[in-house]
Amino acid sequence: MLLVEMNRNKALALNSVASLLQQIVALICGLIVPRLILSTFGSAANGTVASISQFISITSLIQGGVTGATRVAFYGPIATGDMKKASVVYKTSQSFYTKFALALTGYVAVLAVVYPKFVETPFGYIDALLLVLVLGMNAIFESMFGIPSQLLMFADQKAYFNTFLQIFCTIGNAFVSVILIKLGCSLLVVKFVAALIFILRPIILNVYVRRHYAIDTSVEKDKSVLSQSNAALAKSIAFYVHSSTDNLVITACLNVMWVSVYSVHRYVVSSISNLVAAILGNTEALFGQMIARDEQDAIKRDVPMYDLMSKMLSTVFFFTCIILITPFVSLYTGGISDIDYYQPLFATLLCFAEYVYCTSLTYNNMIMAAGHIKQTQWISVTEAIINIVLSLVLVKWIGIIGVALGTLIAFTFNTVANIIYMKKYIFDMSLGWIIKVYLANLVAGVLATCLFGNIVNAHITGFISFFIWAAVVFAGVCLIDVVLNYFFFKNETKSVLLKISKKFAR
Structure with missing residues (x-):
């Protein structure tokens, strides 16, 4: 029991420090890039990006119930080392998120067509449409590849791996965004390159979990674990x-x-x-x-x-x-x-x-x-x-x-x-x-x-x-x-x- 508590405290400390570092990086980078967007493209452009992002995030309501239930369902099997039951939870949630990603793709496509018609923005219709599609890319890839793996590692107190990936992507995005803005690229181009960088994280996370956890893909799905x-x-x-x-x-x-x-x-x-x-x-x-x-x-x-x-x-x-x-x-x-x-x-x-x-x-x-x-x-x-x-x-x-x-x-x-x-x-x-x-x-x-x-x-x-x-x-x-x-x-x-x-x- 003492060894368990020591390992648990060590993992908590590592997660805390990694998360703190990530927040500091995010804070610094998040101040630099929006300031450049404000000064280069104006408040209306900055507000449009924030507004579109929130409309896309509405979809988190649909997946949110499964996310919370999955996280809780992982605690017992991870604590007791029951990887067969953990595999059931993983496969069941992965099936849901794959279907959700397809639905999210349809929602983003509809939003791209509708949003520019009803909200006044500083962009032309086509540019606003493309901006919605670009801002929706990361959410689609996150649902398709990343969420079950992220929740499994969260329950196992190994969220620090995902955190370090976030740090890498955040720094990479800020560096590339600053260069593109200074070169005179449009906001659409800046956000497209940022989306390409951020979709790397869920893909890498998915590969890592499949290689380092004994996930049994032959188990049957069981919706009751997400009751x-x-x-x-x-x-x-x-x-x-x-x-x-x-x-x-x-x-x-x-x-x-x-x-x-x-x-x-x-x-x-x-x-x-x-x-x-x-x-x-x-x-x-x-x-x-x-x-x-x-x-x-x-x-x-x-x-x-x-x-x-x-x-x-x-x-x-x-x-x-x-x-x-x-x-x-x-x-x-x-x-x-x-x-x-x-x-x-x-x-x-x-x-x-x-x-x-x-x-x-x-x-x-x-x-x-x-x-x-x-x-x-x-x-x-x-x-x-x-x-x-x-x-x-x-x-x-x-x-x-x-x-x-x-x-x-x-x-x-x-x-x-x-x-x-x-x-x-x-x-x-x-x-x-x-x-x-x-x-x-x-x-x-x-x-x-x-x-x-x-x-x-x-x-x-x-x-x-x-x-x-x-x-x-x-x-x-x-x-x-x-x-x-x-x-x-x-x-x-x-x-x-x-x-x-x-x-x-x-």
């Missing part, structure tokens, strides 16, 4: 609403230039969210193995520790983001005057909404790891309804601020509901502990914002001063949060700091 796919669809819908619906609402109710404003802010916030998740690690798979092996002592020891870690990481990163996001966006979009990117209230609400989401990762991961998908689908459905209805109503009154506010309220509901369910049916974590942890970290974040907010706005005049102050603010928020948590949760805070340091040491 929770309909319930998982509810969680997929909620996640889609969380990550994608805002763009669609803004496209429908405002225009693609406001989509560009949203996407610039959203990119920063989602990058911070990914950084938090990367450092926290693949806790869903970790909890899944603990539950599959009925390791109650490990659950009682580790789950509260990871809960505190999620709060501390979220507080440090997101309150730093709240302080710095508006001056950063002002610098990043400097010289672009076709629409006003200065939206401080919207930026703050968007950051805080994602903060609420990240602080609740432990509860959602415990629910998924325990396989309680069907039992909690009502939470996901209600969250999605709240998000969509409030966003549609409020965007008419207060623009993109209403979209962010609707998202914040929906996330708050989801967090409270997940806490109540987890306590009642999976792991009875102390409610007093949870409330106390939230309050301590919120107080730390608010104190840091009051201390640094006005100072930063007055002293940032360029990117050099921005990065200097970013380092100062990050260190200051980190110090305040660690000190306050150490005062209230001395032993637990020491465990969190030790766990984070060990991850990077390994």
Whole structure:
């Protein structure tokens, strides 16, 4: 048992570091390429790409239920080494995703014909049609070749292989895109070459899994192993609403230039969210193995520790983001005057909404790891309804601020509901502990914002001063949060700091 735990912790550390590196690379590359697109092709072109991408991602709702059910179905066989059952799960899910890829191809073709007719873009009809086809290529290849292999390695805590492939493709895409834009190529050509680079990842991943795992292709498919796919669809819908619906609402109710404003802010916030998740690690798979092996002592020891870690990481990163996001966006979009990117209230609400989401990762991961998908689908459905209805109503009154506010309220509901369910049916974590942890970290974040907010706005005049102050603010928020948590949760805070340091040491 000790050896199992050591190997599990080592894998978690490697996944965390690989994921963190990938998020840093994605953040840097993702700032460079969109900035070049904005300055070269304009906000309308940037907003059109974001809008089309979200329409294509709607299809994730169809596959999302199977994705969640497949991931959960892999936990038991992988934990016990039952490769025959794992092969059944793999073959059954692969059959679904092959059919889905064919359907997705048809959807992208229809979208390519319809989208330019109903949405005003800066492109001609043919160019807009081809742009939709190009942006849909990666999703088609991902479904055809990559998803079952990715989920198998995720359950086996070997997601780092997929992560390193993502790093390679992200760097390659940024390098080639910059060269093509500087050479004066069209946006269509830039996105086509990027699609060619990104389709390499699912193909390589598929080959790797077939060579390194004893997948028995002679087994019969068994749809019962994915019996929770309909319930998982509810969680997929909620996640889609969380990550994608805002763009669609803004496209429908405002225009693609406001989509560009949203996407610039959203990119920063989602990058911070990914950084938090990367450092926290693949806790869903970790909890899944603990539950599959009925390791109650490990659950009682580790789950509260990871809960505190999620709060501390979220507080440090997101309150730093709240302080710095508006001056950063002002610098990043400097010289672009076709629409006003200065939206401080919207930026703050968007950051805080994602903060609420990240602080609740432990509860959602415990629910998924325990396989309680069907039992909690009502939470996901209600969250999605709240998000969509409030966003549609409020965007008419207060623009993109209403979209962010609707998202914040929906996330708050989801967090409270997940806490109540987890306590009642999976792991009875102390409610007093949870409330106390939230309050301590919120107080730390608010104190840091009051201390640094006005100072930063007055002293940032360029990117050099921005990065200097970013380092100062990050260190200051980190110090305040660690000190306050150490005062209230001395032993637990020491465990969190030790766990984070060990991850990077390994």
